[in-house]
Amino acid sequence: MLKRYLLAPGPTPVPPEALMAMAMPMIHHRSPDFIPILESAKEGLKWLYQTSNDVIILCSTGTGGMVGSVSNFFSPGEKALVINGGKFGERWTKICNNYGLEVTEIEVPWGYAVKPEQVEEALKGDPDIKGVFIQASETSTGVYHDIEGVAGVVKKYDDTLLIVDAISALVAHDLRTDDWGVDVMIGGSQKGMMLPPGLAFVSVSDKAWARADKATSPKFYFNFKAERDKIQKNQTNFTSPVTLIIGLNEAIKILKEEGLDNTFKRHAKLANATREAVRALGLEMFTKESPSNSVTAIETPKGIDGQEVYKTLRESFGVTAAGGQDQARGKIFRIAHLGYADTFDVITAIAAVEMTLKKLGHDLKFGTGVAVAQELLMEGK
Numbered sequence: 001m002l003k004r005y006l007l008a009p010g011p012t013p014v015p016p017e018a019l020m021a022m023a024m025p026m027i028h029h030r031s032p033d034f035i036p037i038l039e040s041a042k043e044g045l046k047w048l049y050q051t052s053n054d055v056i057i058l059c060s061t062g063t064g065g066m067v068g069s070v071s072n073f074f075s076p077g078e079k080a081l082v083i084n085g086g087k088f089g090e091r092w093t094k095i096c097n098n099y100g101l102e103v104t105e106i107e108v109p110w111g112y113a114v115k116p117e118q119v120e121e122a123l124k125g126d127p128d129i130k131g132v133f134i135q136a137s138e139t140s141t142g143v144y145h146d147i148e149g150v151a152g153v154v155k156k157y158d159d160t161l162l163i164v165d166a167i168s169a170l171v172a173h174d175l176r177t178d179d180w181g182v183d184v185m186i187g188g189s190q191k192g193m194m195l196p197p198g199l200a201f202v203s204v205s206d207k208a209w210a211r212a213d214k215a216t217s218p219k220f221y222f223n224f225k226a227e228r229d230k231i232q233k234n235q236t237n238f239t240s241p242v243t244l245i246i247g248l249n250e251a252i253k254i255l256k257e258e259g260l261d262n263t264f265k266r267h268a269k270l271a272n273a274t275r276e277a278v279r280a281l282g283l284e285m286f287t288k289e290s291p292s293n294s295v296t297a298i299e300t301p302k303g304i305d306g307q308e309v310y311k312t313l314r315e316s317f318g319v320t321a322a323g324g325q326d327q328a329r330g331k332i333f334r335i336a337h338l339g340y341a342d343t344f345d346v347i348t349a350i351a352a353v354e355m356t357l358k359k360l361g362h363d364l365k366f367g368t369g370v371a372v373a374q375e376l377l378m379e380g381k
């Protein structure tokens with residue numbers, strides 16, 4: 001028997017309370033059994049998003065929320081600015097191109113964060129840019145982009161929307177949708193929300209709704225105005241993903257009990273302990289600045305293939321982490337501390353990394369990283 005531990009940046013472990021709730025018999029999505037459940041999930045999402053804007057719920061993975069955020073607010077031929085600092089930044093460009101937008105990219109080297117001044121310069125240089133597309137946490141590189149700083153810039157442009165893919169950042173980072181003026185922010189169920197894959201959430205500001213009235217891109221399934229009209233009546237436009245929304249309510253209940261501040265502090269603490277433990281082992285962080293609290297990206301020691309680390313973690317020790325994507329493939333491995341994560345997820349991850357590297361021939365003393373993690377997690381730093 002090999003006991004399994006899921007420490008990947010999505011899907012993430014689901015707490016037993018949510019699993020139990022999702023095991024209840026099916027109910028009808030337009031019945032009085034379900035409507036209060038959807039209402040409570042909707043209110044819970046607003047709390048989590050720190051917004052009084054509408055937050056719509058889609059039955060899709062996170063990417064569906066990204067696609068809808070392009071098709072509902074933009075028209076073919078309009079100009080978009082994409083912050084491309086990794087695999088998911090690249091996805092923004094692909095989606096925008098797919099809908100005929102004219103894309104300019106700020107290319108950020110993998111492992112680095114965009115500077116708000118770069119965004120400012122681009123917007124000053126081209127006042128026709130209608131939307132700025134960015135990730136909060138770029139999961140492929142473990143970087144957190146300065147959303148507050150970028151929002152401060154975009155806010156000055158009346159005709160430009162800020163669209164944030166917060167799919168892996170929501171819950172792990174304090175994202176102040178209203179205070180910062182984020183127009184559209186996308187979340188997904190299988191990351192910080194501690195649920196199975198299958199839900200996307202999108203918050204929409206008044207500024208963005210005004211643009212939705214003019215956008216001519218085709219949309220049928222991801223029709224945000226239709227979803228807004230329905231969710232105001234505590235329904236969704238098509239059949240609701242009933243089971244997942246029941247789970248969503250439970251997940252939000254758990255987060256509310258912890259309190260938002262404590263949730264963010266927990267993620268910061270777990271991320272810090274992971275990083276320091278890895279450094280104590282003499283490994284290099286792949287993330288060179290502004291590390292995310294969701295996932296830690298680590299360079300593999302010279303002579304060891306990153307994919308081997310990922311495979312050995314899983315096959316020999318039952319730990320599912322993540323490897324590197326594209327240009328980082330073979331060079332890095334990634335450990336998540338996201339959602340339903342606590343002290344012993346980090347201890348497990350670090351202990352398993354030590355055993356894996358030893359097994360692959362790397363010279364290290366067992367317990368070096370674990371001891372550092374224990375110190376930091378016990379002190380609550």
Ligand SMILES: *Cc1c(COP(=O)(O)O)cnc(C)c1O
Pocket residue numbers: 010061062063064088135137138139165167168188191
């Ligand atoms: C996981 C993730 C997505 C969405 O992926 P799906 O497979 O569609 O859920 C998008 N952006 C980021 C930053 C992610 O981490």
